[in-house]
Amino acid sequence: xxxxxxxxxxxxxxxxxxxxxxxxxxxxxxxxxxxxxxxxxxxxxxxxxxxxxxxxxxxxxxxxxxxxxxxxxxxxxxxxxxxxxxxxxxxxxxxxxxxxxxxxxxxxxxx
Amino acid sequence: xxxxxxxxxxxxxxxxxxxxxxxxxxxxxxxxxxxxxxxxxxxxxxxxxxxxxxxxxxxxxxxxxxxxxxxxxxxxxxxxxxxxxxxxxxxxxxxxxxxxxxxxxxxxxxxxxxxxxxxxxx
Numbered sequence: 563x564x565x566x567x568x569x570x571x572x573x574x575x576x577x578x579x580x581x582x583x584x585x586x587x588x589x590x591x592x593x594x595x596x597x598x599x600x601x602x603x604x605x606x607x608x609x610x611x612x613x614x615x616x617x618x619x620x621x622x623x624x625x626x627x628x629x630x631x632x633x634x635x636x637x638x639x640x641x642x643x644x645x646x647x648x649x650x651x652x653x654x655x656x657x658x659x660x661x662x663x664x665x666x667x668x669x670x671x672x673x
Numbered sequence: 674x675x676x677x678x679x680x681x682x683x684x685x686x687x688x689x690x691x692x693x694x695x696x697x698x699x700x701x702x703x704x705x706x707x708x709x710x711x712x713x714x715x716x717x718x719x720x721x722x723x724x725x726x727x728x729x730x731x732x733x734x735x736x737x738x739x740x741x742x743x744x745x746x747x748x749x750x751x752x753x754x755x756x757x758x759x760x761x762x763x764x765x766x767x768x769x770x771x772x773x774x775x776x777x778x779x780x781x782x783x784x785x786x787x788x789x790x791x792x793x794x795x
Contacts, residue, residue: 564719597781599720606769606785607712607720612776618783650720654780658736662710662722 565590566651566665573671579639582668584651586632590663594654596634598627601648601667610649611636638670646672675699677709677770677786684792691757691791695770699784702728702748708773709753710782711744715766725773726753760793767791 567585574580584596598611609618611627614634624645626637634653638645651665681693693711700707707728714720724744725733734742743756757764767788774783 595776595779595781597776599782601720606788607782608785609781609783612781612783613778616777618776652720652722652782659733661733661735662712662725664712664720664722667719 564666565655565663566653568649568651568665568668570666571669571671573673574638574641575673576641576643578641579637580641580670581638582636582649582651582670584634584636584665586634586653586663588632589657590632590653590655591629591634592632593656596627596629597652598625598634598636599650599652601650603647607650641672643672646670675772675774675784677772677784679768679770679786679789681768681789681791683790684794685760686795687761687793688759691760691764691793693755693757693768693770693789693791695753695755695786697751697753697770697772700772702726702746702751702753704728706773706775706780708780709746710771710773711753711755711768712771712782713764713766713768714788715763718766723757723768724755727773762793765791765793 599607614629615627677697710725711723771782772784
């Protein structure tokens, strides 16, 4: 069971806007920034969003991140077929000696 | 350009020790702030963070696996090695190493290796 909670699945049609949530606690999302990773089928994860809402160079502006309290969200606007992938949130957790925690992942299907 | 690549055995027997090597380029683990992490993914399941090694040799481990994990570095070879003792079939999965990089205001895993699929079976 993952420390960060994500819905197992999400879906949308081309052109739509979809949102994926990530819920944590005061020791992780509540006190540290959130990263989002995209994992296309059969490939390694790729950094999509860092620092809650920052897109690395090369990531389309259709992808956006936000955070409020102990929850974060990833929004994808203008959905495209190539966005069909698994999405993971992650954050540093300050408890114990400090460690990274990931969400359980959300499989996005483009209908 | 930062690249990382995992190497090691693809088949390990239960109770053995799994040793994986991450060979990287494009950065140095002697640079202040640098780090390399390991993350694994059982088939069809979620990512699970395992360990992180910092430039100053500080280390962090997953609380649930801490007793079985060891992470070390060989700076001269640009390598980070992860060892997992007493493996079990539940340790089967793809193991990734990743670069700890600075975003705009905090750290993240900004570059990942391609991963290596390890199967634990007798």
